[in-house]
Amino acid sequence: GSCLKFEDISFTFPSNSQPALTNVSFQINKGTTTALVGPSGSGKSTLADLIIRFYDPDKGSIKVDGVDLREFQINSWRNSIAMVSQDNFLFHASVKENIAYGYPNATDEEIIEAAKKAYAYEFIQNLPDRFETIVGNRGTKLSGGQRQRIAIARAILRNPDLLILDEATSALDTNSEKIVQKAIEEVSRARTVIVIAHRLSTVEKANNIIVLCNGKIVEQGTHNELIEKKAEYWSLY
Numbered sequence: 718g719s720c721l722k723f724e725d726i727s728f729t730f731p732s733n734s735q736p737a738l739t740n741v742s743f744q745i746n747k748g749t750t751t752a753l754v755g756p757s758g759s760g761k762s763t764l765a766d767l768i769i770r771f772y773d774p775d776k777g778s779i780k781v782d783g784v785d786l787r788e789f790q791i792n793s794w795r796n797s798i799a800m801v802s803q804d805n806f807l808f809h810a811s812v813k814e815n816i817a818y819g820y821p822n823a824t825d826e827e828i829i830e831a832a833k834k835a836y837a838y839e840f841i842q843n844l845p846d847r848f849e850t851i852v853g854n855r856g857t858k859l860s861g862g863q864r865q866r867i868a869i870a871r872a873i874l875r876n877p878d879l880l881i882l883d884e885a886t887s888a889l890d891t892n893s894e895k896i897v898q899k900a901i902e903e904v905s906r907a908r909t910v911i912v913i914a915h916r917l918s919t920v921e922k923a924n925n926i927i928v929l930c931n932g933k934i935v936e937q938g939t940h941n942e943l944i945e946k947k948a949e950y951w952s953l954y
């Protein structure tokens with residue numbers, strides 16, 4: 718099948734002396750879920766930023782089916798990706814409009830149905846009026862967790878070829894996180910997904926887990942393989 722291939726990637730931010738990534742090579746097969754795990758500052762978000770082409774690598778290349786990302790038209794490449802990052806980047810618009818961005822030409826009922834299907838979106842189910850709430854920096858009545866859920870719903874409903882979730886459930890309580898994770902797993906089945914996480918326990922079901930430390934890959938494999946190799950990974954993350 719087709720794949721996204723990272724070939725010997727190195728990248729240093731112009732303001733830093735230490736590289737953010739050093740000689741990183743791995744492959745993501747289409748339709749699989751890959752987790753990037755590692756301590757804060759290990760280079761996980763930088764990898765996501767290279768995929769979305771906020772930056773290009775100093776050395777090495779990222780290839781889709783053998784073609785360098787730099788040869789793609791940047792907007793069409795970005796349009797095939799949905800990324801949920803820690804700061805959600807919701808639009809200053811209503812909840813409905815934010816979600817509808819992923820679902821053009823849909824009626825309110827269709828948007829609500831789609832959001833419910835995507836996962837148990839309890840504040841929409843119980844409070845349809847919240848649908849009209851403006852998501853903004855000032856005067857917003859939405860919590861960080863609610864904002865995260867809107868961002869996740871929007872990303873899922875855009876039906877992207879590649880879904881990148883960068884600590885996308887960090888503001889959710891354990892119970893909501895479980896509900897959202899279940900929904901993500903459901904939509905992930907036939908989709909290429911990259912999940913960035915601190916803890917191994919949240920990415921048990923990933924097809925491949927890449928462990929990063931100081932910008933280098935220190936280990937990779939399935940959850941069981943990592944646990945067998947090094948029991949201490951459990952306590953690390």
Ligand code: ADP
Nearest residue numbers: 730732733737756757758759760761762763764
């Ligand atoms: P992680 O996502 O694993 O927490 P990052 O990819 O954000 O790690 O960071 C990797 C390294 O790059 C860190 O040393 C971090 O300080 C540095 N870094 C990240 N973003 C920037 C930036 N915009 N400018 C300069 N340095 C950065």
Ligand code: ADP
Nearest residue numbers: 792795796797798799800801805806868871872
């Ligand atoms: P435009 O609507 O002109 O495309 P945007 O600021 O909405 O401008 O988006 C810029 C690019 O980023 C577009 O390619 C869009 O598909 C993508 N984009 C916007 N929001 C997200 C998101 N949450 N996740 C992934 N991609 C996004």
